[in-house]
Amino acid sequence: MFYYSIKRLLMLIPVLLGMTLIVFAIIHAIPGNPALTILGTKATPEAIHSLNRSLGLDNPWYIQYFSYLKDILSGDLGTSIQTHTPIASEIWPHLAATIELSFIAMIIAVFVGINAGIISAWKQNTVLDYTAMILALIGVSMPVFWLGLLEQWGFSIKLQWLPSIGRDDIRNSVDPITNLYLLDTLLQGRFDQFWMVLRHLILPSIALATIPTAIIARMTRSSMLEVLKSDYIRTAKAKGQKMVWIVYKYALKNAFIPILTVIGLQTGLLLGGAILTETIFGWPGVGLYIYNAIQYRDYPVIQSGILVIAFIFVMVNFVVDLLYGLFDPRIKYR
Amino acid sequence: MNDTLLKVSGLRTSFFTDDGEIPAVNGIDFTVHEGEILGLVGESGCGKSVTSLSIMGLLPSPPGKIVGGHIFYKDEDISHAKESRMRQLRGNDIAMIFQEPMTSLNPVFTIGDQLKEAIRLHSHLSKKELEERSIELLKQVGLPRAKELLKEYPHELSGGMRQRVMIAMAMSCNPKVLIADEPTTALDVTIQAQILDLMVKLNKETHTAIIMITHDLGVVAQMCHRVAVMYSGKIVEEGTVKEIFNRPQHPYTKGLIESIPDLHDKKDSLYTIKGSVPKPGSITRGCLFAPRCEFVMDKCLEQTPELLGEEHKSRCFLHQG
Structure with missing residues (x-):
C-alpha cells in the first residue's frame, strides 16, 4: 500500500506537467494582447513593446513556458492585473470558501444520495423506489440557477428563515484565520457566529448538492440492485442475519466502488467552483473569482485559477484511487 | 417413529x-x-x-x-x-449450503468476519471464545492453517476450500x-x-x-x-x-x-x-x-x-x- 501510494504519487508528475502545458497553451491561444489590456487602447506601440519585454512576452513560447513553470514551482502564481496583488495570496480565501461550500454540499449529497439509492434498490418497484427515482430525475434535470432563485424566493424572501447571500453577515463578519469560516468560528469559540455561518451555508449547499445527490442516488441504486441479487447476500440471509444489516453492511461495501468513483468525480467538479451557484448566492469562491477575472480579462488570474482547479481535480481522484483498496481487498496495491 | x-x-x-x-x-x-x-x-x-x-x-x-x-x-x-x-x-x-462456493461468500469480508458472524447471531460468546470456536470449526471441516485462514479473503481460497468454509459456517451453530x-x-x-x-x-x-x-x-x-x-x-x-x-x-x-x-x-x-x-x-x-x-x-x-x-x-x- 505504501509503495503503491508513492508510485501513484510519482505518476501524478507527468499528469500535472501536461496540465500546466495545456493551461499555458489555452491562454496563449486566446486572442488579445495583455499589454494592450493593461495599458489601455490609447497606448503607444513603444509602450506596448517595452511592457511586453518587461513581462517576458517577447520571448519564444518555450522560454515563457519554462519561466512559468519555474514560477509555479516556487509558489508564484503571478500577479493579478486588476488588483496588482499576488494571486497565490489572493486565491486562498476564495478557495477556502469553495472548499467549505463543497464540503457541506457533498455531505448532503452522499448522505441523501446513498440512502435514497439503497432504499430504492431494497424496495425495488415499490412506491418508495419510484418516488426516489423521480426525485432524482428532477434533481439531475433542474437547472441550478433556477433552483437557487426558487430557494432564495421561498426561504429568504417569503419565509425569511435563512440569509440569501454571502458567507456571513456584514455587521457581524468573521475574523478569518484559516478562511474556513466554520473552523475559524469554532477555533475562536464564537458559537453564535458558527451558527450564523452555517445558516449562510444551507441554501447554496442544497442548490449545489442537488445534481450530485441525484447522480449518487442513481449509481447507488443500480450498483446495489446487482449486489442484492448475488449469492453471498442469500448466504447472509441463510445465516439468519437481519435485512437492514445485510443491506447496509454487506451489500453497501460491495456496491461501493462505482459509488466512490462518482463521489470523487462530483467532488472534483464542485471544488472546481460552481460558477452559477456562487454567482447567484454571492458566494466569494473560486468560481466567482474566475468569473470576475474573465470579465476583466485578467489572464494571470484565469490561468492560475484553472490550474488550481485542475490540480484539485487530479488530487481528489488520486485520493479516490487510494480509497478503492479499503473497500475491495481484491484490488491489490503492488 | x-x-x-x-x-x-x-x-x-x-x-x-x-x-x-x-x-x-x-x-x-x-x-x-x-x-x-x-x-x-x-x-x-x-x-x-x-x-x-x-x-x-x-x-x-x-x-x-x-x-x-x-x-x-x-x-x-x-x-x-x-x-x-x-x-x-x-x-x-436449519442451515443451508449452496451450489456455488465461488460466489456464496462475501468477497469484501474476511473468512473470520463471516464465520464469526454466523456464530454470533445465535449465541453470546466472548471475542476469545468466538476466535476459538471459529478455529475449531475450520479444523473440523479439514482446513489447514485455520488461524491464518480467518484473516484471509474468499478470493485467496480455492473452490473446495470455500465450500468447506461454507460447511463450517452452516455447522457453526449445530x-x-x-x-x-x-x-x-x-x-x-x-x-x-x-x-x-x-x-x-x-x-x-x-x-x-x-x-x-x-x-x-x-x-x-x-x-x-x-x-x-x-x-x-x-x-x-x-x-x-x-x-x-x-x-x-x-x-x-x-x-x-x-x-x-x-x-x-x-x-x-x-x-x-x-x-x-x-x-x-x-x-x-x-x-x-x-x-x-x-x-x-x-x-x-x-x-x-x-x-x-x-x-x-x-x-x-x-x-x-
Missing part, C-alpha cells in the same frame, strides 16, 4: 409472472428424521431448489410464494412463520437440519468426494440431519439413507436407497438409474430418457411423466396417480393395480 424433525406436507410453491402462475413445486410430501441423510433427486427445473428455499423462507418474493401445504419443523408450522421467527431458525436450527443444495456440482471430482466424505463424517459426529439435493444418483448411492425422486414439481418415488436402486418402481427412476454410466458396460451410447421435462403447469391432466414414459397406458393420460406405498412409495399405476 417420533424423531421426525422436518415434515413437508402438500407443499405447493408458485411463481407469479406476467405469463400467470407457474407451479414450481406442486404438492410434495416428505419427512426428515433425526440424524438421517435424505437425498432429493431430480433433473434441473424439477423444483428441488425451490423446495429448499421454501423451507428456509428464502424464496425470492415476489414472484415466489408458498400457495399451499405446510412445513413442520418439530411441531411448528413454519410455512408462513414471521420473518423474525425464521431468522431465529435460519442458521441455528443445526438440527442441514440443507445442501448441490454442494458439489461446481467442484471437480476428487474435491467432490472429499466434501461428501466430510458431510457424512459430520452427520455421524453431530447427528445433524441432511437434506442432500442433487441430480447425481452416484452421490445419493454414496451417502444417503433414504431418497425422494422429484419430477416436475412432484415426488414420484420415495424409499430407502437400497430399495430404490435395487427395485425401482417408477419408470422415471428406472430411466435415471439406467442412464448412470457403467465402466464395465461396452455399449457405445448411454441410455437417455426421451423428451424433456414439461414446462411447469403445462400438463393439467393425467400423469406428468406420461408423455415420456415407455410403459404409458390409457389410464395414465386420464387420471393422476397418487404417491402410495408404505416404506417404498411410488406415484405410478404400474404398481397400483
Whole structure:
C-alpha cells in the first residue's frame, strides 16, 4: 500500500506537467494582447513593446513556458492585473470558501444520495423506489440557477428563515484565520457566529448538492440492485442475519466502488467552483473569482485559477484511487 | 417413529409472472428424521431448489410464494412463520449450503468476519471464545492453517476450500437440519468426494440431519439413507436407497438409474430418457411423466396417480393395480 501510494504519487508528475502545458497553451491561444489590456487602447506601440519585454512576452513560447513553470514551482502564481496583488495570496480565501461550500454540499449529497439509492434498490418497484427515482430525475434535470432563485424566493424572501447571500453577515463578519469560516468560528469559540455561518451555508449547499445527490442516488441504486441479487447476500440471509444489516453492511461495501468513483468525480467538479451557484448566492469562491477575472480579462488570474482547479481535480481522484483498496481487498496495491 | 424433525406436507410453491402462475413445486410430501441423510433427486427445473428455499423462507418474493401445504419443523408450522421467527431458525436450527462456493461468500469480508458472524447471531460468546470456536470449526471441516485462514479473503481460497468454509459456517451453530443444495456440482471430482466424505463424517459426529439435493444418483448411492425422486414439481418415488436402486418402481427412476454410466458396460451410447421435462403447469391432466414414459397406458393420460406405498412409495399405476 505504501509503495503503491508513492508510485501513484510519482505518476501524478507527468499528469500535472501536461496540465500546466495545456493551461499555458489555452491562454496563449486566446486572442488579445495583455499589454494592450493593461495599458489601455490609447497606448503607444513603444509602450506596448517595452511592457511586453518587461513581462517576458517577447520571448519564444518555450522560454515563457519554462519561466512559468519555474514560477509555479516556487509558489508564484503571478500577479493579478486588476488588483496588482499576488494571486497565490489572493486565491486562498476564495478557495477556502469553495472548499467549505463543497464540503457541506457533498455531505448532503452522499448522505441523501446513498440512502435514497439503497432504499430504492431494497424496495425495488415499490412506491418508495419510484418516488426516489423521480426525485432524482428532477434533481439531475433542474437547472441550478433556477433552483437557487426558487430557494432564495421561498426561504429568504417569503419565509425569511435563512440569509440569501454571502458567507456571513456584514455587521457581524468573521475574523478569518484559516478562511474556513466554520473552523475559524469554532477555533475562536464564537458559537453564535458558527451558527450564523452555517445558516449562510444551507441554501447554496442544497442548490449545489442537488445534481450530485441525484447522480449518487442513481449509481447507488443500480450498483446495489446487482449486489442484492448475488449469492453471498442469500448466504447472509441463510445465516439468519437481519435485512437492514445485510443491506447496509454487506451489500453497501460491495456496491461501493462505482459509488466512490462518482463521489470523487462530483467532488472534483464542485471544488472546481460552481460558477452559477456562487454567482447567484454571492458566494466569494473560486468560481466567482474566475468569473470576475474573465470579465476583466485578467489572464494571470484565469490561468492560475484553472490550474488550481485542475490540480484539485487530479488530487481528489488520486485520493479516490487510494480509497478503492479499503473497500475491495481484491484490488491489490503492488 | 417420533424423531421426525422436518415434515413437508402438500407443499405447493408458485411463481407469479406476467405469463400467470407457474407451479414450481406442486404438492410434495416428505419427512426428515433425526440424524438421517435424505437425498432429493431430480433433473434441473424439477423444483428441488425451490423446495429448499421454501423451507428456509428464502424464496425470492415476489414472484415466489408458498400457495399451499405446510412445513413442520418439530411441531411448528413454519410455512408462513414471521420473518423474525425464521431468522431465529435460519442458521441455528436449519442451515443451508449452496451450489456455488465461488460466489456464496462475501468477497469484501474476511473468512473470520463471516464465520464469526454466523456464530454470533445465535449465541453470546466472548471475542476469545468466538476466535476459538471459529478455529475449531475450520479444523473440523479439514482446513489447514485455520488461524491464518480467518484473516484471509474468499478470493485467496480455492473452490473446495470455500465450500468447506461454507460447511463450517452452516455447522457453526449445530443445526438440527442441514440443507445442501448441490454442494458439489461446481467442484471437480476428487474435491467432490472429499466434501461428501466430510458431510457424512459430520452427520455421524453431530447427528445433524441432511437434506442432500442433487441430480447425481452416484452421490445419493454414496451417502444417503433414504431418497425422494422429484419430477416436475412432484415426488414420484420415495424409499430407502437400497430399495430404490435395487427395485425401482417408477419408470422415471428406472430411466435415471439406467442412464448412470457403467465402466464395465461396452455399449457405445448411454441410455437417455426421451423428451424433456414439461414446462411447469403445462400438463393439467393425467400423469406428468406420461408423455415420456415407455410403459404409458390409457389410464395414465386420464387420471393422476397418487404417491402410495408404505416404506417404498411410488406415484405410478404400474404398481397400483
